[in-house]
Amino acid sequence: MASAAGVSISTASKALNDTGRMGAETRERVKRIAGEIGYRPNALARGLLSKRSFTIGLLTNDTYGRFTLPVMAGISDALVDHGVSVFLCAIEDDPALAQTHVDAMLDKQVDGIIATGKRLDRRLPVDLSNLHVPVVYAFTEGTQNSVTFRSDDEQGARLAVEWLAKIGRRRIAHVTGPEDFFSVRERAGAYHQVAGHREPVLYGVWSESWGHDAVEQLWKRPGEKPDALFCGNDQIARGAVDALRERGIKVPQDVSVIGFDNWEIVAAQTRPPLTTVDMELKELGRQAGLTVLALAEGRPVEPGVRKLPCRLVVRQSCGG
Amino acid sequence: MASAAGVSISTASKALNDTGRMGAETRERVKRIAGEIGYRPNALARGLLSKRSFTIGLLTNDTYGRFTLPVMAGISDALVDHGVSVFLCAIEDDPALAQTHVDAMLDKQVDGIIATGKRLDRRLPVDLSNLHVPVVYAFTEGTQNSVTFRSDDEQGARLAVEWLAKIGRRRIAHVTGPEDFFSVRERAGAYHQVAGHREPVLYGVWSESWGHDAVEQLWKRPGEKPDALFCGNDQIARGAVDALRERGIKVPQDVSVIGFDNWEIVAAQTRPPLTTVDMELKELGRQAGLTVLALAEGRPVEPGVRKLPCRLVVRQSCGG
DNA sequence: TGAAGTTGGTAAAAGCTTTTCTCAGTCAAC
DNA sequence: GTTGACTGAGAAAAGCTTTTACCAACTTCA
Known part of the structure; x- marks a missing residue:
């Protein structure tokens, strides 16, 4: 613990978070020592207090990963800068397995859940509509009043x-x-x-x-x-x-x-x-990630279906 | 909180975990009420105390997922029964990104890390050898004295x-x-x-x-x-x-x-x-998962390289 | 010189569980 | 009727941070 190498626990915390009042010299010294001993705050303790785990869950029934992997890459890409990590849960159209995974995520206090799949017009075999964490749907059918991202x-x-x-x-x-x-x-x-x-x-x-x-x-x-x-x-x-x-x-x-x-x-x-x-699935994932983050932080998000434009990739099978 | 619906906090905890001394009738009643109000213990608080987050990290540089997805499926399959969830972190041969992800996982107190890749004879662009959590290598080159799983x-x-x-x-x-x-x-x-x-x-x-x-x-x-x-x-x-x-x-x-x-x-x-x-990558993932779990629980695991046998899949391109 | 404000820092609470310790009551035995 | 063992349950501490409240010392002003 950084406090061992300097001041009291609370002073250390304030120094590292740039909050509270204290001498500039003390603040610097605490930061320096924290750096030297490689101190890193325990996210569990922090989450317990702040009610934010900086963790989200990605639920998918696309075992093969054809659609999920790009979506996952986009989510991760968008959220890594915010310190958010992603639980990937592959449920294979198995309601019991899905429920197990959802329960595990909820227990771990995920800040939100993104549901994705392999088909726009199918639901995941689990009901996510009355959770106390935000849910965003990406490339899968969402519920009434949810936020859903899909390709156009x-x-x-x-x-x-x-x-x-x-x-x-x-x-x-x-x-x-x-x-x-x-x-x-x-x-x-x-x-x-x-x-x-x-x-x-x-x-x-x-x-x-x-x-x-x-x-x-x-x-x-x-x-x-x-x-x-x-x-x-x-x-x-x-x-x-x-x-x-x-x-x-x-x-x-x-x-x-x-x-x-x-x-x-x-x-x-x-x-x-x-x-x-x-279909720009990576971009779709990125937007889904940012949206679930916004909801987790309490920022308002208009519900509805958002269609993302596709892009033509020209190779050689058309000529022209 | 379940205590509101019956007894004291500590009695509730003991009732739900089948520990401590108490009347059978009280224990039953607490369990029943907990079930009714859908109480689920907060894994963050639990982890803070037990030093176990029931979370592991999977680090991969295989963006495409050809190898990672089966490995991931195996890990998840083996660990879901133990209540362990998996952070998937795709690093694309980018050392800085890799370090960011590792730091994030460590902050979140993962119980262990599985490193996987797309090539048996290459290392991930990040040093995992002196972490204070167990590391298991699967389908990627490990370090001295580590546990490594690979196909034969x-x-x-x-x-x-x-x-x-x-x-x-x-x-x-x-x-x-x-x-x-x-x-x-x-x-x-x-x-x-x-x-x-x-x-x-x-x-x-x-x-x-x-x-x-x-x-x-x-x-x-x-x-x-x-x-x-x-x-x-x-x-x-x-x-x-x-x-x-x-x-x-x-x-x-x-x-x-x-x-x-x-x-x-x-x-x-x-x-x-x-x-x-x-190459039985799913089985490889399963074993890697169980091994990292064993290490996290302090059970001894012999270091070294474990070669898993491959299996012939007969379709029609050979005749015979 | 006494009152009021400022500064730099600490103590303590809160967040949710689990575990250990303690206590009041019951019962059996001497 | 008093002691000892036992039972059922609660109090409190620990785990790690962040935040709020607080305190002592010092400065400023009348």
């Missing part, structure tokens, strides 16, 4: 289709995931708005093989073929690119392909690398 | 090559990552032990395109071609499979391909899905 899939889809139109593509098909996903419907809506109804929307699953199969279907039909594919995610896009190559169709010369998600490991390794839409 | 890459490689031999392959080539990786050398050593020196080892980088190029190189050489490829990771394997298909060579009929890592997103989406070696 409509704008993202428009970005993609408008890009294809801009580089001269006219017969743009949309190959995407299961229709019961909210974001699938939203993207498809934006697609129709921009591209019209000339080409079909093919609903399927989120896999490469579906992308592959979809190309087979499209090219087996009679009549003119698409000159561009707007895919629901990068995996579908990759499957599509592979299928096109196998058919001897050149990407991007003959057909432009655009993905969604900007999942580096897929998008960058595809040949050619995929032009795709990035 | 030699055994994993042997598993792969022996499998290829068992299904009748005789000309097994090894396409792998950069030779300065320790695990690359270790796997190559095991490969030579089992397969001899008839076929070459091709060192390159950890990417699909290298797998692709390596096949080009191998098949451009004069003389007999390999009938099996043991690849250094799943991405290389995938690139190789794609290249073979483009050359009209059938996998697994003509050539067997085996990967390493069992990275689902790559291994399972390859056509055909990859047979590969799983």
Whole structure:
């Protein structure tokens, strides 16, 4: 304890926190000695008093981390400067496990909780609506009167289709995931708005093989073929690119392909690398982090859903 | 506070913890009322006294999460039953950031730290050797006299090559990552032990395109071609499979391909899905978690490097 | 010279648990 | 009827900080 090396406990505390009245010389001396002996205040004791643990919990059901990791990076990035650490709790759609984790976080007096997931239109399997700590939802369905951050899939889809139109593509098909996903419907809506109804929307699953199969279907039909594919995610896009190559169709010369998600490991390794839409999940995490911090500090935050714009990442699968 | 609903503070505490002397009837009543009002003890106050925060820190420089996520899952899985929560701190090879995170964890009185990374033969850019909390290394280079968990890459490689031999392959080539990786050398050593020196080892980088190029190189050489490829990771394997298909060579009929890592997103989406070696990172995380807990509780743990066996995951890229 | 204000610092309380110590009451035994 | 053992429960301390209240010494002013 720093007091051993100088003055009383209270004087030491005031010296280190730049509060209270005392001689400048005393203050300096205490600070110096604290530095020398490497004194660091115990955050537990501090938290006990201040009711702030400088700790938040991140709850996710995205075991694979595809969405959670960027969100986590953004949160951590935003909060590390404020001395806030993050408990990561992966619950795998298991309500009991989720409750266990929430209870553990609450016991540890987290200042707030951020709930995130792998799907915009699904809830986590645990009720967070009546906790006495603030809760912010990021990339998962929130409750009434909560603060929710999500990507603007409509704008993202428009970005993609408008890009294809801009580089001269006219017969743009949309190959995407299961229709019961909210974001699938939203993207498809934006697609129709921009591209019209000339080409079909093919609903399927989120896999490469579906992308592959979809190309087979499209090219087996009679009549003119698409000159561009707007895919629901990068995996579908990759499957599509592979299928096109196998058919001897050149990407991007003959057909432009655009993905969604900007999942580096897929998008960058595809040949050619995929032009795709990035949902800016890190930024989403950053804002969620700052928001939960604001709520924890009692600053007012307007409830509601905040849509964050997507960004087009241009690589080589579109040409133009 | 439960005491409001019955007896004194100390009696309440003793009742809930099943300690001290008191009437069975009183104990029951306190427990019941505590349950009714949803009382949960404040872990901060408890930690202040017991010197145990039931919190550990996980430090990683693996931004992408390829290795960290399974390790994290294992740790969490092992420790959630003990009421321990995990701070995840992603430091991106940034020493200052790493120190910030370590300081924050120490302030929060973590019971221990697990260091993990993306490479067995590299250290994290921060010195953890003289902390007053236990440190366990998992999938990253540890310090003298520390406890380190790692995969047994030699055994994993042997598993792969022996499998290829068992299904009748005789000309097994090894396409792998950069030779300065320790695990690359270790796997190559095991490969030579089992397969001899008839076929070459091709060192390159950890990417699909290298797998692709390596096949080009191998098949451009004069003389007999390999009938099996043991690849250094799943991405290389995938690139190789794609290249073979483009050359009209059938996998697994003509050539067997085996990967390493069992990275689902790559291994399972390859056509055909990859047979590969799983490093059991989740199990590794689990053991690291239990070990750091043991150390935190003062139980003795033998220092040293613990190699965990790998497991062969058979899919369809080898036939046999 | 006495009153009022200023300065530099300490003592103590509060925050929530757990643990140890103490105390009043009960019962059995001599 | 007094002593000793035992029982059930509460008081208090400890764990580490921060904050408030307080005190002694010194300065300023009338």
